[in-house]
Amino acid sequence: MKARRVYADNAGTTALSKTALDAMMPYLTESFGNPSAIYSAGREAKKALESARATIAEAIGARPEEIYFTGCGTEANNWALRGIAEVKAKNGRHIISSSVEHHAVSHTLEALAKKGYEITYLPVDEYGLISLDDLKNAIREDTILISIMTANNEIGTIQPVAEIGAIARERGILFHTDAIQAVGHIPMNVQEMNIDLMSIAAHKFRGPKGMGVLYIRKGLYVPPLLTGGGQERNRRSGTENVPGAVGMAAAIKEAVDNMDENVKKVTAMRDRLIRELLKVPYSRLTGHPEKRLPGTASFVFECVEGEAMVLTLDNAGISASSGSACSSASLDPSHVLLAIGLPHEVAHGSLRLSINETTTEEDIDYLIATIPPVIEKLRAMSPLWEDKLNEKS
């Protein structure tokens, strides 16, 4: 029992799938050609790259020419936001987003705000959902972009993306979504959902790290962040990461092909985990009870601090994460947990367990058996817990 390790941080990153690794291997070894080269090794690499592009396009309901490879999800977010801001500046400088975005979006928007763009951050309810009425009311003459994430990385809440897309389309405003936590885990279709730009990262669905995609609807021009050799049809220069693209394609295909089965299995395990861990006194679920990612179980446990939980769990063989940013200079806990209305002192006690199809029922058993005593141990040394028990009696 002691040597057991349970990886419960799949929203952080995932282990590369065997399918993806096998698909990549030839392009890491003998087929190493540069896709821009005209000789046969180059043509072979180019063929693999374009085949990967087509596979990824199909997985999200896009056309191959709408898929642009990037170095990571953060780059895709930066490119979408900075690119649209630049190219649409003549129409206006107002952007609508939400108060629970990943830093790859929110910090980029802050940078744009410094350049004179005006950002409206829609509030969220206690579950982390934006209101469509708020969105409609926020739209102005000079609104050029709506950027709202598909699913939240900390609490797993899934936004009504199709409805947002419909509103954006009706009002003639571009819609970008950071779907990095969602793709490969829940069905995504850029056509049906009226998405104009979408960010994806391969390592969240068991593809390789260092590989992202920005989907850009055909006909929409987004000026490049990186200029140089003119790769990716002059939009994203830099020698293409062929093994990365091939691995991403294999992983997304595997995830989408098995999605129905995975969602069922993972959701059942997640719900058991939630049910059992909510038996810990002074605990609560964060995020929406149903509209949440299949693999994300996120909590707050009062009177304990998140980082201390993560480190103690690590000693017990569990890899988990916390939104407690007690290492941040401000000492503020996660902006997401504050946005859903948690008081600071409660938000410090957050714990995120994120599982996927590689997780087993035995892993869940181990999490359920190990986590409550860890919380109890930390509470026993917490002066806040002492106060809590005193106020109760």
Add this chain to the structure above:
Amino acid sequence: MYSEKVMEHFSNPRNVGEIEDANAIGQVGNPKCGDIMKMYMKIENDVIVDIKFKTFGCGAAIATSSMATEMVKGMTIEEALQLTNKAVTDALDGLPPAKLHCSVLAEEGIKSAIADYYRRQGIDPEPIVGCNFDCDACHQDHGA
């Protein structure tokens, strides 16, 4: 990001708990900021003969509480008041910059308990200890 020493003290913290007949109790920090330290001391003839702590906080907060209490145990009050956050940090083989405030909190926790000791005897602690420690420790600029 943490040294082995920090992890060792975090995983096996020394002096955790309370002292029933403590004659010096101090608490510093703020739950809003994610760390609170409560120190209990038993002081006899100006010597800290026993010390225990309870801490709500991150790994560094728990490790610095453990190290600081271990360092001052057996010291005279005068010696304990000389304990700096740097000494605690050095004893732990360093802390990440963002965590230095935890060592400041540990230093203040010791001083806060000693201030309480003086107060219980009707002595104004401020000229001796430096401040009265009912401040929101983490809202100060510690310059650590």
